[in-house]
Every structure is written in C-alpha cells, then in structure tokens.
Amino acid sequence: MNKALLVVGSVAFDTLKTRAGERTDILGGAATYIALCASHFAPVNLVAVVGKGDFPDEHVQLLTGRGVNLDGLEMAQGRTFRWSGVYADDFSTRQTLKTELGVFADFDPKIPPHYRSPSFVLLGNIHPAVQEKTLDRIGGAPFVITDTMNLWIDVAADELKRVIARTHLLVINDEEAQQLTGEKQIRNAAKKVLAMGLRAVIIKRGEHGAFLFTGDDVFFCPAIPLEEVIDPTGAGDSFVGGLAGYLVSQDRTDAPALRRAMRCGTAVASVTCEGFGTTATAALTKTRIDERIAFLEKLVRLD
C-alpha cells in the first residue's frame, strides 16, 4: 500500500480582489492548497496539469520544498488554468469574472506507477469525469475523499453521482447539500447524502464552521474567528487538505479520527484566509498549526 496522500485537482493562476486589495496571476488552484496543507501531516503525491511555458519554477520549488512529489504534475503545451474573481466586502459571496481553462480543458490525469494503490485519495474540486478517471486508474482500494461544487451538481450530476457512489467521505457546503438533496435543514440533507452509500459527509458553513455526519452521530467544529480576513480563496481546499493529511498520518478513518481531522483542516484553513492566495498557506508551520488546534480545543471547553 502507498502511504502518501494522492491528490488530484487544479493548479492555477488566480486574479482576485477583496476588501483588502487585489492581486494578479498569483499561484492558486485546489490541488496547490491541498498539497501545501496536507504536506504538514503526510507525504503528498500530486496529479495535475500546468502550462509548459508559463508556470514559473519558483512555484515548483515551493511545492517540492514542502516535500510534495510532482512526478504527476504534467507540463502541457498551452497556458495554465486562470481564474479571476471579486469578493463582496463581507466575504459572504464572490463573483467569478473570468475562467480560462487553458491546458486544464483537456486534463487527462496521468498516474505515475509509484503513485498507484494509495491508501487515501483526495479528489479535489474538478469535473467529476476527471475524478472518475482518476479512480479508474489508481488501483487498490483507497479511502476516497471527494470535494465538489455547485457547478458540477448543475452540469455533471450523473458523473458526480457515480463518483459519490465510490466515495467514503464527501465534503460539500450547506448550499451544495441543499442543492444535492432538496433538503433545507442540514440534518435532513446529511441523512439523504449518507443514504447514497457514504461512510461520512462533512457539510461546511464557511466562517461558521463545519458539521461531520457519521451514521447517527453529529460533530461540529467551529471556524476560528479571525482578527483580519485578507482572502478566503483556497480556504475550503486547505480545510480538506489538512483533514486528509491528518487521516493519512494516523492511517485511520473512524469517527474519532475524522473529528480530529476536522480540527486540523479548520486550523490550516484559518491561516489561508490571512494572506492573499497561498501566501499565508506557504508560510504555515507545525507550531502555528498546533496553536490553532489548541485554540479550537479551548474554544468549546467548559473549564
């Protein structure tokens, strides 16, 4: 069995504007945040695609410097995926201004032989057809963690349902849970999602925290109230990255491990929000992560 976390997802350039300022073509993408965060807990094998001509070596070095294996990072002819968006002043909504898929349009995940038979795979938020191909190609019987978004529920519902049928832990937000199930109340939505055959579902509520539903049990992990939010881009990816990295490090997937994993994910996601793009994420340290986990423990403790 392969003891690294296999991550498939996007590596991208983001152009974004928040109440704190704006940045152009900075490093982003779900797989980037996931890899940076998970690497503090476990080895990471990354599968993604970028443009051969426009992806700077400093980004490669940032990831390899964190011990992330990039043998699965394809350098293809064309431009790297680009996204641009603007956040509302209270960060409650964001508007996509432009999406330029570039080499990502024909992304066909290539799994290096030494990536195969992983114990854990994290399907980052990409088209479900690519998530499905990844599962088809990796072999073994991994614990599958799947992230997705409203867009795929809209435009690729059938593929997504096939991926969910092969998923153990689904990570979605409350709006997506409602969209997927038609249920307004989070507990009812979770019940319907679990009935799709999953072992567990996490329903995220952004700055309000996240619920974990396993069988009849419910666990809640609050988000960390921050003194300043600079840019929430990648917070959800960071969350699932920290979470998955912790599970790999423990080689456990039972409910108590999932609960602890949620605190790890919450800790790294809170740091991501404190800088533009991956700035704060890239500067993460184990000490900082441990401080945030301790804060979360204290946040709900009576004495």
Place this chain on the structure above:
Amino acid sequence: MNKALLVVGSVAFDTLKTRAGERTDILGGAATYIALCASHFAPVNLVAVVGKGDFPDEHVQLLTGRGVNLDGLEMAQGRTFRWSGVYADDFSTRQTLKTELGVFADFDPKIPPHYRSPSFVLLGNIHPAVQEKTLDRIGGAPFVITDTMNLWIDVAADELKRVIARTHLLVINDEEAQQLTGEKQIRNAAKKVLAMGLRAVIIKRGEHGAFLFTGDDVFFCPAIPLEEVIDPTGAGDSFVGGLAGYLVSQDRTDAPALRRAMRCGTAVASVTCEGFGTTATAALTKTRIDERIAFLEKLVRLD
C-alpha cells in the same frame, strides 16, 4: 438578597407568517419567552404591562403555572402590544409588517417591594430608557444582563450606552456588534464592546451559534441543528432566559458558569423554534432541556 431573576420586558400578541404557516394574535413578547425558559432553572419575578381588557386569563395561568411571579405585571387601560411580521423561507431575514405599541407606549416599570434588591436582573429587549428606569428602581447591586436590538442602537444610542455602562453581560447579535463598534470581525467587535466596561459579551449568530467573550477568552456554543424549524420568534429571548435562569440557579457569574449557561440558553432556544410562538416553549420539560444540553456536549466532543 432576592434569589429570583428579575425580568423586565414586553408581553405581546404576535401575528406571524413563516414557511410553516401563519398565526394571529398568539402570545409573544421577550419577557414571556424569558420567563417561560428561565423558570425551569430559577424563580422569576416579571415586570411588564398588558392591556386590562384584552389579555386572556389563560396566558396569565400559563405563566403562573410555571411559577412565574406576576405581581409586577401591570394591567393597564388600553390594548396589549401587538407585533406582526413575516419570515423569509430560509429564516435568514424577517420583515416587520406592523407594530402597535398600545399600553407599551407609556410603559413605566413598577417594581413591587418584594422584587427589590435582586441578585440578577435581565433587561429584555425594550427601549433603553425603560431598562435604565428599571435599574434606577430595583436597588441593590445585581448582576445585570442586557439584551438589545439594532433599532435601539439607531434611535436611542445615548440611553443604550448609559445602560451598557451599568451592565455586566451584554447579549447582542453579530450585526448589532458591528453596528455598535464599526468592526466587521467579531473578535475586534467583542474587544471594543468589552472596553466599554463590561465583564462579558455574548455575540449571537442565530442558527450558527454564539460566542462568549470574557477578558481574553473566547468560548463558542454551536446552535442545535434542527430537523424542522417552525418559527424562530423568541429564540433569542429564550436563549437569554435559559442562560440567566441557569446563572441564578448556580449563583455564579464566572466564565465557566457563563459557558454552561450558554448551553442552557441554546437548549431552550432550539425548542422554541420547533413551534409557533410560545407553543413549544410552554411545553418545555427539564428532561427535554437536559437531552439538548447532552446533545450539545456530544456535538463538540472528540471521543
């Protein structure tokens, strides 16, 4: 010292519409919810005003049946305070359709002699001038818990600041905290509120739970995810009622007691949302409350 919780606030008739249905002229008012909830923990002395001609005896009996002392409930010439409103389907907002103050317009709180020198007073969400008069008249050196709303921050800021200066624990929601301090982030808003001289501030986030700030410490109590929400009217009043009742029962106001009190408030508030008006609140039992508190304990427990 008087060992009952002194409550001042509104007793009203509500006409309301939610996605679950509509009701006309049902029992409501902040002091009603507070008294019904607090009475499961401690004796309650109520100060309010209703119309002599239109307030039915069954409402009086409901409250006295819960052991609430109504010697401070004035029966005045005129009509009882009436409010009507309609909730958005997702309960995120509500619109006031009509407010008819009636006898509440000239409410001059009368404190029966045996109500004086309380250990704890809860100033329900009413005009700060009435809250101030109450403090002037009760005597002693009670622990003062104050609830308020955006309207009073808008139209009676000076009176409200005077009340806050005499308050130990202020209970507001996140929008009110921002309105009061100009701070967007909850931690910064809490710091500014505490700097007004308070011992503690609770910042509520509705269905997302509530924060307690005491000195440099932060505690968070999630809300209970419900399978069905019928009507959230009175949830905030129920919260502060359960909270205050618990503090009186323990005769403590330290941070560990305040944290436990938040769970009591959250437990009773969740029940209030499960029926129209006071229907579910009136049917509260100690067993039901204890079940909900146990749920809250388990909701954040790792093992």
